[in-house]
Amino acid sequence: MSGKTGLLLLTNSKQIGLVLSSIQQKVTKTLYIQLLNALTDNLGGINTNFLTSIPKYSQEIHGIYTQAARHCKNLDVRVLLSGIKYNINKIKTQNPIDIVIFDRIYNRTDIDHFLKGNISTLTNDYKVLTLDDAKECQNENNEETGCTQSQSKIYKHGVLGGTFDRLHVAHKLLLSEMALRTEIKTTVGVTDETMIKSKVLHELIENLDTRIDNVRNFLSDICPELPCDVVAISDQFGPSVVDPTMDMLVVSQETIRGGNKINEVRESKNLPKLHIHPVELMDEPDRDPAEEKKISSSTLRMRLLGTLLKPIQNNTNIPQRPYVIGLTGGIASGKSGLSHWMQELGAHIIDADSIAHGIYKRGKPCYNLLIEKFGESIIGADREIDRAKLGAIVFKDRNQLEKLNNTVWPEMLKDILEIVKNAKEDVVVIDAAILLQAEWHNYCHEVWTTLVPKQEAVRRLVERNHLNEEQALLRINSQPSNESYLAAANVVFCTLWHKEYTRQQVQRAWQLLRERMCDDKLENCRN
Template structure:
């Protein structure tokens, strides 16, 4: 199997589907791949003739199987992008042709796998040829697609039989009610197993149209780490790609959801809304509003929430996007820019964040781990000292009334002259920032001469001052605005509205995150911050070793 394959296609029976993902996880763990699962009951690879498709009618047990398959995948191999394909699932067995038109998958399979047992091992070559022919009729695969016959899963042990995550539901053949038009809503940030369960089950229920409301703008404000939520356009594209693979015949409509009810309360064609135990009340609210609008109530189809066996003490017990976002903290989100003229020792981190974001506490923790901390706020104080070039230029530009009796610069008085006046503020920063940058460079040079490995530039104005050229990576601290306001009012004794004005006069988190290689948050208890910074530090050490080894 190629280490760089973009897709894996596995043909399996519903009986084996729950065990096939763990079998594949070890073989595909080196890189992130898309694993397409084509469920095909009754496929016979050892009979000598060409296999014929068996179109699966939607059934309750199939919904349960899909739910457990995604749950199983999340438990044992979250690195795999698992997608259960439904092109061969139809409302009745008579719908469809002898073979579907070959379907183009978003990540063309580079290897084909099956776990169907062979009655005669000597037939393996014949069977693999038959397998390739069958896959080529179902999906657009490259010529000469390699196929692998997996060893059939061993019989279930007593422990496995008692594990609901590895057993196939006993309920078989019960028809599943389908609807022409189905609707769901959600954030759909970083598609995970719970999202895919919701989407797959909705695709089973919908025979014509699938409407998806995707949270945007105001609906995101109260989300955990909403700063890290993918842009709306990215989330929509990921949804579209997934659904094109899963059920290409379905008409998909994706619309922005800017209030809790959205299009579901005004679309007269909708017949069903898919909810979970947690969102059932939202579905009931939709029906109350539909009835108020003179529309029939929707059928509420409820799915189970998937449990997250990997959750930490600060994360939800269910598989959720907020947990996935929290796991991104401290990791490398985007590769650092190459700066050929910048020596790799010391490795320089530019740490920035809004007022009240906990930037200073993070800098202090990094210093305790061994980094040299360069406090740019303290350095800027030195720039204003009498006798310096910046001191003379500030007095010339803003007048002697910005001086104290001892001839030192009265920074509050100076601040009043520039507050709210962008032109005067720029005149001040054009004087102060270049002089501060010189002091920062001197501090980095001193750290290099002392043989230090890491230097942290603690700078609230890192981006505004253009100091990113001096650093190898940009780290950003984020925190919800209301928490920042609370901290500023308590720390500085200012009114909440003054705190908000201060925050809005600074660069936005959105702008900082455009440059962020690593993001941290101090929104939780100090011990959580400590673990987060330690994680970031350890990953940094590995990156530094790799870069220096490549010199």
């Protein structure tokens, strides 16, 4: 028994870890949680002692999202607030509910009566699950669910700011705390593209419209009665330093200093200070030493590395075997290390740089072509082409460089395709910085790319190639941007952290590749 969207009616939040671990396979996408003694409490009476109960609800919500991070990493868990704050008669959710889950055993008559009277978004073929059905949750579990110290005051206009990339449980906790403690209106500021450049793997951050829509959707789902403005902000303050109606600012414990700065600016403008409400965020379970201690979007982006980010386009112009991966990326981004690990895993590696060095040799077609186009002045004393002399001609004249590329790249491609054709391995990796510029990706089944921040590439070039910073920047700025590489890539890597973390990315990508290839084989067999 499973469903796309589930509703858990929770009467005992101390049991939440055990409950979530037992039902995570029963729901595939979204799990709503209603804090409610499901069949004995009237929904309209929940808010009788709401103000005095705020600290209790804060603690329970914190505990639920903490346990969700441990047990339901692939589920969109949402704790509903309407039944806590307002006199409502029915639970109403944006997504229709396929499965209703009770954390206690009730008789069927009581269950049917409750479902008919108190839930308005059930699908026609909804299913009901109780702990007795699940079998896994027979015993009480007194696992701690986390705690936040907080007062019972409610405010008129709450505000919160952040990037909100890939909305996760820590975001949901902050947004829920704001909605729980606000009476009239809430405002959420979402950082625009000008503010994300310093973020880890900022190239992988969702676009602004998506992030705004995700925040708005979440808030309107958990508490639709509370008006909310979700706006783009281009600085660290946004509307929080100009709106006189705001009276509460929600921050994490780590960003209290930013909240104090906002109050300093408000004070300088003769605006009343905001009450700063700090929220303790959750630790990341099963974290790698390279990842942040607290749950964060940065860690989620890091965990995308080595996964399939862009669907594979079926290229009927190239044979299905061997399976060809085009590996590219900017200078000093770590392609050689990735190639080495892929070779260890069983791939045949074609190093485009090695091909390029051989393409100039006497006896190769390119040798005479280059002399015809650039003259005999490029020939050295050994009658081989002097790459330094050739470089002096092309790197100061873009037209000459284009002439060189148009001569060399097609000849390199011929050699590369010949190696691909004769490869015995079933996976071939073309390691080429120029893969996209030369349009060799058209001969690949997938494009994999590696990214590092520009400042890291500069540091590596200065250290490895003994260049000064200006020389390093010239080389980096002459190539495509990280965003260009990312736009063409199916799989992305980053070599910014310790080697083992990079190796894990490669192993993850290789395993998923093998699964895709296996699926293709099965599909071909069926056809």
